[in-house]
Amino acid sequence: MPRDEIRVTYRIETSGDPEALAGKIASDQSTGTFTELPGETAAVRARCAARVVGIEPLEPLNVPSIPDPTGHGPYRRADATVAFPLEAVGTDIAALLTICVNGAYSVRGLTGLRVMDIDLPPAWACHPGPQFGIDGSRRLMGVAEGLIIASIIKPSLGLLPEETAEAVRVLCEAGVDFIKDDEKLMSPGYSPLAERIAAVMPVIHEHEQRTGKRVMYAWGISSADPDTLMRNHDLVLDAGGNAAVVNINSIGHGGMSFLRRRSALCLHAHRNGWDLLTRHPGLGMEFRPYQKIWRLLGVDQFQINGIRAKYWEPDESFVRSFRDCMTPIFSPADRPLPVVCSGQWGGQAWDTYARTGRTLDLMYLGGGGIHGHPMGPAAGVAAIRQAWQAAAQDIPAEVMAKEHPELAASLRKFGGPGGSPS
Amino acid sequence: MPRDEIRVTYRIETSGDPEALAGKIASDQSTGTFTELPGETAAVRARCAARVVGIEPLEPLNVPSIPDPTGHGPYRRADATVAFPLEAVGTDIAALLTICVNGAYSVRGLTGLRVMDIDLPPAWACHPGPQFGIDGSRRLMGVAEGLIIASIIKPSLGLLPEETAEAVRVLCEAGVDFIKDDEKLMSPGYSPLAERIAAVMPVIHEHEQRTGKRVMYAWGISSADPDTLMRNHDLVLDAGGNAAVVNINSIGHGGMSFLRRRSALCLHAHRNGWDLLTRHPGLGMEFRPYQKIWRLLGVDQFQINGIRAKYWEPDESFVRSFRDCMTPIFSPADRPLPVVCSGQWGGQAWDTYARTGRTLDLMYLGGGGIHGHPMGPAAGVAAIRQAWQAAAQDIPAEVMAKEHPELAASLRKFGGPGGSPS
Numbered sequence: 001m002p003r004d005e006i007r008v009t010y011r012i013e014t015s016g017d018p019e020a021l022a023g024k025i026a027s028d029q030s031t032g033t034f035t036e037l038p039g040e041t042a043a044v045r046a047r048c049a050a051r052v053v054g055i056e057p058l059e060p061l062n063v064p065s066i067p068d069p070t071g072h073g074p075y076r077r078a079d080a081t082v083a084f085p086l087e088a089v090g091t092d093i094a095a096l097l098t099i100c101v102n103g104a105y106s107v108r109g110l111t112g113l114r115v116m117d118i119d120l121p122p123a124w125a126c127h128p129g130p131q132f133g134i135d136g137s138r139r140l141m142g143v144a145e146g147l148i149i150a151s152i153i154k155p156s157l158g159l160l161p162e163e164t165a166e167a168v169r170v171l172c173e174a175g176v177d178f179i180k181d182d183e184k185l186m187s188p189g190y191s192p193l194a195e196r197i198a199a200v201m202p203v204i205h206e207h208e209q210r211t212g213k214r215v216m217y218a219w220g221i222s223s224a225d226p227d228t229l230m231r232n233h234d235l236v237l238d239a240g241g242n243a244a245v246v247n248i249n250s251i252g253h254g255g256m257s258f259l260r261r262r263s264a265l266c267l268h269a270h271r272n273g274w275d276l277l278t279r280h281p282g283l284g285m286e287f288r289p290y291q292k293i294w295r296l297l298g299v300d301q302f303q304i305n306g307i308r309a310k311y312w313e314p315d316e317s318f319v320r321s322f323r324d325c326m327t328p329i330f331s332p333a334d335r336p337l338p339v340v341c342s343g344q345w346g347g348q349a350w351d352t353y354a355r356t357g358r359t360l361d362l363m364y365l366g367g368g369g370i371h372g373h374p375m376g377p378a379a380g381v382a383a384i385r386q387a388w389q390a391a392a393q394d395i396p397a398e399v400m401a402k403e404h405p406e407l408a409a410s411l412r413k414f415g416g417p418g419g420s421p422s
Numbered sequence: 423m424p425r426d427e428i429r430v431t432y433r434i435e436t437s438g439d440p441e442a443l444a445g446k447i448a449s450d451q452s453t454g455t456f457t458e459l460p461g462e463t464a465a466v467r468a469r470c471a472a473r474v475v476g477i478e479p480l481e482p483l484n485v486p487s488i489p490d491p492t493g494h495g496p497y498r499r500a501d502a503t504v505a506f507p508l509e510a511v512g513t514d515i516a517a518l519l520t521i522c523v524n525g526a527y528s529v530r531g532l533t534g535l536r537v538m539d540i541d542l543p544p545a546w547a548c549h550p551g552p553q554f555g556i557d558g559s560r561r562l563m564g565v566a567e568g569l570i571i572a573s574i575i576k577p578s579l580g581l582l583p584e585e586t587a588e589a590v591r592v593l594c595e596a597g598v599d600f601i602k603d604d605e606k607l608m609s610p611g612y613s614p615l616a617e618r619i620a621a622v623m624p625v626i627h628e629h630e631q632r633t634g635k636r637v638m639y640a641w642g643i644s645s646a647d648p649d650t651l652m653r654n655h656d657l658v659l660d661a662g663g664n665a666a667v668v669n670i671n672s673i674g675h676g677g678m679s680f681l682r683r684r685s686a687l688c689l690h691a692h693r694n695g696w697d698l699l700t701r702h703p704g705l706g707m708e709f710r711p712y713q714k715i716w717r718l719l720g721v722d723q724f725q726i727n728g729i730r731a732k733y734w735e736p737d738e739s740f741v742r743s744f745r746d747c748m749t750p751i752f753s754p755a756d757r758p759l760p761v762v763c764s765g766q767w768g769g770q771a772w773d774t775y776a777r778t779g780r781t782l783d784l785m786y787l788g789g790g791g792i793h794g795h796p797m798g799p800a801a802g803v804a805a806i807r808q809a810w811q812a813a814a815q816d817i818p819a820e821v822m823a824k825e826h827p828e829l830a831a832s833l834r835k836f837g838g839p840g841g842s843p844s
Contacts, residue, residue: 029606031577044580047612063485066702088579090610093646094672099579099606102671102695106733155453157510157521158466184451184521188512190469224515224675224719226648227683249524250516252674253646261649273524276706277698280488283705284698297646311528 005083007053007119008100008289013065013077013112013282019055021109022080026050029103030088048088054081065112065282075111091126093253093293101285112282118289120296122330127296129334132266134361137301137337140242140266141177141216147388148177149381150339150365156182161191161199168200172207172215174370174377178363180245181220183270187232193219194235201239218243218268218301222251226258237264248294249273260298268339269299279312287321295325295334301363302336307351310343315351322356338362345369345380345414346387346407353391360392374409383410427505429475429541430522430711435487435499435534435704441477443531444502448472451525452510470510476503487534487704497533513548515675515715523707534704540711544752549718551756554688556783559723559759562664562688563599563638569810570599571803572761572787578604583613583621590622594629594637596792596799600785602667603642605692609654615641616657623661640665640690640723644673648680659686670716671695682720690761691721701734709743717747717756723785724758729773732765737773744778760784767791767802767836768809768829775813782814796831805832 001007010025012018030050060074068075082100089095101115130136138144151174153159153167171179187193200217208214221232221244229251236244243266248256250273260267271294277284291302304321305313318340325338340352344366356362366384373380383406390400390407401408423429432447434440452472482496490497504522511517523537552558560566573596575581575589593601609615622639630636643654643666651673658666665688670678672695682689693716699706713724726743727735740762747760762774766788778784788806795802805828812822812829823830 031580044577048577048580063489067485067704087611090608092608092644092650094644094669094677095606095608095610097646097672098608098644098669098692098694102669102698103606105695105697105701106735108732108734110734155466155470158453158470184517184525186512186514186517186520188517189509222514222516222520224519225679225683226676227680228514229676247516247520247524250519251676253677254648254651254673254680255516255676256674257647258649258676258680261647270520272520273527275527276524279527280702280705282489283702310530312530312532313528 001119001121003121003123004086005121006086006089006096006100007081007083009079009081009116010104011058011077011079011112011114011116011282012110013061013075014109015064015068015071015073015075015111016109018057018076018078018080019052021107022052022055022078022082025104025107026052026082028107029099030084048085050082050084050088052080053083055079065280066110068111077112079116086121086123091123093257093297097253114281114283115285115289117286118292120292120329124296125330128260128298129296130298130300130336131260131263132300133333133335134337137266142214143177145360147360147385148337148363149175149384150178150180150363151176151370152180152182152365152367153185154182154367154371156184157188159191161196164191164196165199165203168217169203169207170377171370172203174381176215176370176381178216178218180218180268183220183245183247183272186220186222193221193232197235197239197241201241205240216243216266217241218245218266220245222247224251224255226255229255229259230262233259233263233265242266243268245270247272248299253293253297256294256297263298266300267298268301268303269294269336270303275312287317288324291321291324292329295329295336299336301339303339303341305342306340306344307348307355308343315355319355326357339365341365343369346384346410347397347414349384349387349391350397353388360388364388369410369414372413373406374413375406379406379409382406423541423543425543425545426508427543428508428511428518428522429503429505431501431503431538432526433480433499433501433534433536433538433704434532435483435497436531437486437490437493437495437497437533438531440479440498440500440502441474443529444474444477444500444504447526447529448474448504450529451521452506470507472504472506472510474502475505477501487702488532490533499534501538508543508545513545515679515719519675536703536705537707537711539708540714542714542751546718547752550682550720551718552720552722552758553682553685554722555755555757556759559688564636565599567782569782569807570759570785571597571806572600572602572785573598573792574602574604574787574789575607576604576789576793578606579610581613583618586613586618587621587625590639591625592799593792594625596803598637598792598803600638600640602640602690605642605667605669605694608642608644615643615654619657619661619663623663627662638665638688639663640667640688642667644669646673646677648677651677651681652684655681655685655687664688665690667692669694670721675715675719678716678719685720688722689720690723690725691716691758692725697734709739710746713743713746714751717751717758721758723761725761725763727764728762728766729770729777730765737777741777748779761787763787765791768806768832769819769836771806771809771813772819775810782810786810791832791836794835795828796835797828801828801831804828
C-alpha cells in the first residue's frame with residue numbers, strides 16, 4: 001500500500017450498481033458536491049480526490065439490510081476499497097472519521113454500508129497507542145506468564161462503598177489477579193468514587209502486605225467531561241491505584257485522547273454501545289477498524305466478550321476480535337491485552353484456548369461464574385484455573401473434574417464445557 | 423414524571439415477548455447478572471433497580487430488523503419505557519449513555535432496538551447548554567430577524583488558503599450572513615488552519631469595514647485531541663473570528679464538553695455519522711434523544727438537512743428534527759439555531775416554511791445552489807431570498823419568478839419548487 005494513502009474497505013449494498021456507488025462515496029467524501037463547480041479544477045482533484053482502487057463482488061441479497069418499501073431486489077453487494085490521499089486527511093482521528101467513515105453512511109441509494117477495514121500508513125504511528133499493553137499489564141499485576149484471572153464486583157450497581165470493600169476482600173482472598181468496577185458504576189450519589197476508593201484501597205494494600213500479591217483494581221473513572229475524568233484519574237493515582245475502567249464510546253475520542261496523554265493508569269476499555277455499530281451484519285463497522293482507532297488512542301486492555309457470551313455476539317465474531325487485538329498495527333507494542341468476558345466460568349476454556357491460537361496471553365474475567373460458585377468465590381477462581389490448566393494440557397473437562405471438586409461443581413451448576421450460563 | 427428518575431423509551435423487537443425483554447433490559451442495566459447473587463438484596467434493588475413503567479404494543483413485523491436466519495417471525499414490537507433511579511445514574515452524560523442506552527443494544531434475543539426518547543429530570547439542567555443559541559447567533563451576525571442565509575466553501579476539499587480567501591470574498595459580496603468550512607476540512611497539509619485563517623480573515627474584516635456587515639465564518643477546528651481542538655479554537659479567536667464547525671461525533675462527548683467549557687466561539691454542529699445511528703428505522707436512536715444530549719453539551723447551531731436533501735433522509739424525518747430542535751429541554755435558551763441544508767437552493771422554501779411552523783428562525787444553507795447559480799453567486803443568494811419572501815407571503819414560485827430573474831434562473835436550473843437537485 002502506498003505510504004501517502006489511507007485505504008478504507010466498505011461493504012456496499014444497493015439495488016443499483018455497487019461500483020457506481022463506491023465512486024459516489026469517493027467523490028462526495030473528497031472534492032464533489034451535487035452540481036459541477038468551476039472551482040473543482042484538475043489541481044484540486046489531484047490534491048484531494050479519493051478513488052476506488054478495488055471492487056470485489058459478493059452474492060446479492062433478496063432482503064435489504066435497510067428496509068426498502070418502494071424498491072425491490074436483488075440487492076447487489078461488493079466490497080469496495082477507496083484510497084484517500086493522506087494529504088487530504090492528515091493524521092487526526094476526527095478527520096479520518098469524518099472524511100473516510102461518517103459521511104459514507106449518508107449517501108442516498110444504499111440499502112447497506114459496513115466499514116470492513118481501514119488501512120493506515122506509517123505516518124499514523126504518531127499516535128500514542130497503549131502505555132502498558134500486554135507486557136505492562138503483566139508487570140503491574142505481577143503475573144509474568146500464564147492466564148490472568150479477573151473478576152468484577154456484583155451486583156453491578158447499588159452497593160455502598162463499605163459493601164464494595166467487603167466484596168473486594170472476598171475476591172482478593174479468592175485469588176484473582178484483577179478486579180474491576182462494573183462499567184455502569186462510575187461516581188453515583190450512593191457510592192462516590194472518592195468514598196469508594198477510600199473504602200477499598202486499604203483492603204488491597206492490606207492484602208498486598210499480607211500476601212505480597214498486588215491485585216489490580218480498575219476504577220470506574222469515566223465522565224463525559226474530561227476535567228472530571230482527570231480528577232477521577234488523580235483520585236485513583238493519589239490513593240496508590242494503577243488502573244481504570246473506561247467506557248470508550250461514552251467519553252468519545254476526545255475524552256480518551258485527553259486521558260491518555262495525561263494518564264499514569266492502565267486503561268481497561270469497555271466498549272458498551274459497540275453492539276449498535278456492529279450487530280447488523282450489513283451496517284455499521286467491523287470490530288477490526290473500530291479497535292484500531294481505540295488502540296491508537298491508548299487502550300491497554302480491551303473487553304471483547306468470549307465463547308458462549310451472555311450477550312448476542314456469536315462465537316466466530318469473538319474469535320475474530322481476539323485475532324484483531326493480537327495483530328500489530330505498527331508494532332507488537334500496540335497490542336492491548338484481550339479481556340475475555342461475559343458469562344465466563346471456565347467451561348469455555350477448552351474452546352477459547354483452541355480457537356484463539358493456544359495462547360494464555362489473555363485476561364479471563366468471571367463475574368457470576370466466580371461470585372455464584374456453589375462452594376464460594378475461591379472455589380470459583382480455582383475452577384477457572386483448573387479448566388484452563390486442563391485445556392492447555394488437552395485434558396477433557398470430565399477427566400479433570402474427577403480430581404478437582406471445584407471444577408466438578410462448576411460443571412454441575414453452569415453446564416458442561418459445551419454449556420452456557422445464559 | 424418523578425424528579426428523581428430518568429425515563430428511556432425503547433422500541434423493542436423480538437420473536438419472543440417484548441415485555442419480558444424490557445424487564446431484562448431494566449434488570450441487566452441496573453442490578454442484575456446472569457445468575458442470582460447473595461448481594462442483590464432488597465436494599466440494593468431499592469437504591470438502583472430500574473423498572474418498566476410503560477408498554478405500548480405495536481404492529482408485529484414479518485421481516486426482522488436484524489437478520490434472524492435460525493428463527494422465524496412474527497417479530498413482536500413494543501415501545502417500552504424504563505425508569506432509572508437518578509441516584510443510580512447521576513448527571514454525567516457518560517453514565518447516562520452507558521447505563522441507559524449502550525448496554526441495551528447488547529441484549530440477546532432482540533431483532534431490533536431503537537431508543538425513541540430520553541426524559542431527563544430537572545437536575546440535568548446543570549449542563550451548560552448553548553452559549554449563543556438562536557438569539558446569540560443572530561446578535562453575532564447582525565441579523566435581528568428574518569431568514570439567515572448561509573453558504574459553504576466548495577469544492578469541499580483541495581483549495582489552497584488563498585483560493586479559499588477568494589471564495590470567501592465572492593460569498594461576502596454575494597450577500598450571505600454566514601460561511602462555513604466544509605465539515606471535511608479541518609487542518610490538512612495543503613491548508614493548515616492557521617494559514618487559512620491568515621488568508622481569509624482579512625477578507626472578512628475588509629468586507630465589514632467597507633459595508634458594515636460582519637459575516638460569520640465557522641472554521642473547521644475539529645480534532646480528536648482536545649488540546650489541539652483548543653489550540654485551533656484560540657487561533658480563530660485571536661484572529662477575531664467568532665464561530666467554528668464542530669464534527670460532534672468525531673470529537674465525541676468528551677471533546678465537546680471540554681470545548682464548551684472554554685469556548686468563546688459560536689459552535690456550529692455537523693452530525694456526520696448520525697446516519698449510522700438512525701437510518702435503519704428499527705435500530706439505533708431517534709434524533710430526538712440524540713440532539714438533547716448534544717444541546718446539553720453546548721451546540722449553538724445544529725445542521726439537520728432539509729426538504730429534498732441530497733442525502734437519504736426523508737422529508738418527514740427532517741421536519742421532526744426541526745421540531746425537536748425548537749422544543750425546549752429545560753428552557754427556551756437551550757434551543758439551537760436549526761441549520762437547514764443539503765441540496766438547498768430556494769425551491770424548498772415553500773415546503774420548508776409550511777412544514778416547520780411558518781418560522782424564519784432558521785439558517786438556510788446553500789452550497790451548490792449558490793456557487794452553481796447560472797448568473798453567479800450573488801444571484802444564487804438573491805434567488806434564495808426571493809423564494810423565502812414569496813413563501814412567507816404565500817406567493818407561488820412561478821408568480822414570483824416572473825419578476826425575479828434570479829429565482830427564475832434557479833427554477834430552470836435546479837427544478838421547480840417540487841424539484842430536487844440531487
